[in-house]
Amino acid sequence: MQCEEGEVFRPIAAFSKNIWRDQFPLTDDLQSQVFDSLTKEIDPLKEKVKNMLMASTADPIENVQFIDTLIRLGVSYHFENDIENQLDSIFSSHQNDLFSGSDLDLNSTSVVFRVFRQYGFKMSCDVFNKFTDTDGKFKEALMDDVKGMLNLYEAAFLRIHGENVLEEALAFTTANLKSLAKKSSPNLAKQIENALDQPLNKCPPRLAARTYVSFYEEEESRNETLLKFAKLDFNRVQILHKQELSQMARFWDENKFSSELPYARERYVEGYTWLNSVFFEPCYTKWRVILTKIMVLVSILDDTFDAYGTPEEHQRLIDALKRWEMSALDELQDYTKVICKAVLVLFDEIAEEARKEGKSYSVPYAKDAFMGLVNNYQAEVKWYHDGYVPTFEEYMSVSMKTSTFDPCVAISFIGMGEVAEIQAFEWLRNDPKIMKATNVIGRLMDDIVSHKFEQLREHAPSSVECYMRQHTLSEELTLKDFKKLLEDAWKDINEECMRPTAVPRDLLLRPLNFARASYLCYKHGDGYTNWEYMKDDIFALFVNPIPI
Known part of the structure; x- marks a missing residue:
């Protein structure tokens, strides 16, 4: 777009530092020494905890509860094979006499x-029927068991489509937990408050562990x-995570992104928080x-297409990227050369x-997913420059792909x-x-x-504007419909994770x-763009x- 004076109009956003x-x-050489020292210190403790895990198998319920404690404390990754074997054994041998009975x-x-x-x-949700009355409502007497109510609430977030008893469980516990917290011990009250804000199944494992330790x-x-x-x-x-963040600071500085691309968000810490949510274990460093x-470069591309570049600049960058050759840099003479070089x-x-790792065959999949993301960024820009407001379905077909997850998941698989x-x-x-x-x-x-921050500058419409316009709804009613769409998406995820699965659980x-990570980042505001929400x-x- 050209301004009246002939200068290129760039709808730059006012991002915080x-x-x-x-x-x-x-650099911090002492960190490696401390890491090695702590590794030696935990080795004997790890052996003791493994012995506890094996000893707990005498009682199936005690065994599962101990496994739950390991999960919630963030140390289950040390014992995954043992845990899988024990749960498989219990589920195949004891589900009829333990889970359908009335003793628990x-x-x-x-x-x-x-x-x-x-x-x-796929444990049946029918195990909760014994806690309901003839109308399918949970019995009021259950509110005397506050810890049970809290764990029923957490269990309900693993529901799939059609599990009405778990829908009722979520409604029942959500309606009562806040008042029950006032009658509980300080520790239990804090657990309830945390769960209402960040349910366990929606919480990145590392943060869930950090919270549960206290x-x-x-x-x-x-x-x-x-x-x-x-x-x-x-x-x-x-x-180890601190060392990795130091590497990210070095990556940002070595590429001179601050001086070469001053319009872009410097968010490698927030980006790292996302990827740390995806896998935190030392073996994935x-x-x-x-x-x-990748997340940093995707963020730069997002800001380039969204808040700085012109359609012509975007297309030249896309044409250069899809060649996947360093010689393509010769075709770029502006700031896009910095981006293209970093990607290549x-x-x-x-x-x-x-x-x-013997997986060269995987790279084309990652490249295809990355280029799909970039092409969809360009499609969004075209809507904006054409003044076109798509239908909600049309918007989602493009903009779901600009959530950045496709290339990141593909690369995580590698x-x-x-x-x-x-x-x-x-x-x-x-x-x-x-x-x-x-x-x-x-x-x-x-x-x-x-969406409101984006509309402060010239910007393509978001899902909110598209849905409101198409269905002639207020923002309040639109967000109510979105809540249902989000709940259905979580049920789809839970369903896809049920055995037998299309690919391994890992x-x-x-x-x-x-x-x-999305839930953590966006539950109160845009925690990626505005640091205060995830600080x-x-x-x-x-x-x-x-x-x-």
Whole structure:
């Protein structure tokens, strides 16, 4: 677009500055030493906890409850094979006599249900029927069991389509938990408040663990060895995450993004928070850094298409990118050359790492997903420049793909080792239901909190404006409809994670965790663009260690 004076009009957004510079120094050699020291310290504790896990198998319910504690404290990743084997054994041998009987109370039933559902076992929701009356309503007497009510609430978030008893469970617990918190111990009240804000199934695993450690510490029945192990392990892994964030600061500076692309958001810490939500374990350190670099470049591209470049500049950049050759840089003479070079260098790195792992076949899938994202950015820009307001369905067909998840999930698969073979990439290319649901969550939650800020400058319409216009609805009624669409998307994800699954569970956790990251980022506002919405979570995850 041209201004009257002949200058290019660029609808630049007023993004806030990066506030994290001082928290993650570019070099800190002491961190590696501390990491190694803590690793040696937790090794004997890890062995003790494993012995506890094996000892708990004498009682199936105690076994599942102990597994739940390991999950919630964030240390279950150390024992995944044992946990899978134990749950498989219990589910196949005991479900009839244990889960359908009347001996288990509300709390135990809810915990057992949630753990099995988390691991993809299709445990029947009929186990909750015994807590309802003849009208299908939950019995009022259950409110005397506050902890049971809290765990019933958490269990309800693993529901799938058609599970009416869990719909009723969610309505019943949501309506009563806030008042029950006022009558509870301070520790239980804090757990209720946290759950109402961030349900466990919608919370990134690492943040859920950081939060639960403080709750578990106040439990009279806590196991001191397990608590110490969880604290030390969290702090140990946090050191690795800090080192990775230092690498991201270096990546930003070495590419001179601040000076070359001053219009773009400097959000590598927020981007890293997303990818840390997708997989936090130490074994994924290399791919976590690579994926955060992808997220940074995608964010720059988003700002370029959304708030700076012209359609002609965009098309030249797209034409250069799709060649996937360094010689394409010769065709670019402006700021887009910086972007194109950074993308090509990073994909060369991805290709080399994939080659080392014997997965060179996976790189074209990642490139296709990346170019699909960029092409859809251009489609959104065309709507804006043409003054076109699409239907909601037309908007979603394009803008679900600009939630950035497709290329990120594809690249995460490359880093998952032997569990992701070529069939997994073919499955991903066919846009499975779980990816559609994850993209719906990312797109709608983003638009709900950011559309008003975007409309302060010239900008393409969001899902909110498209839906309001098409259905002649107020914003309030539109958001009510969006809430239902979001709930359905979460049910789709839960359903796709049920056994037998199309691909291994480890792969399904990647889109699920992207959905969880979306919920964390957008539950109160645009936490990616505006640092204040995720500031406390970032401090808890990456800045402040847990006091021992």
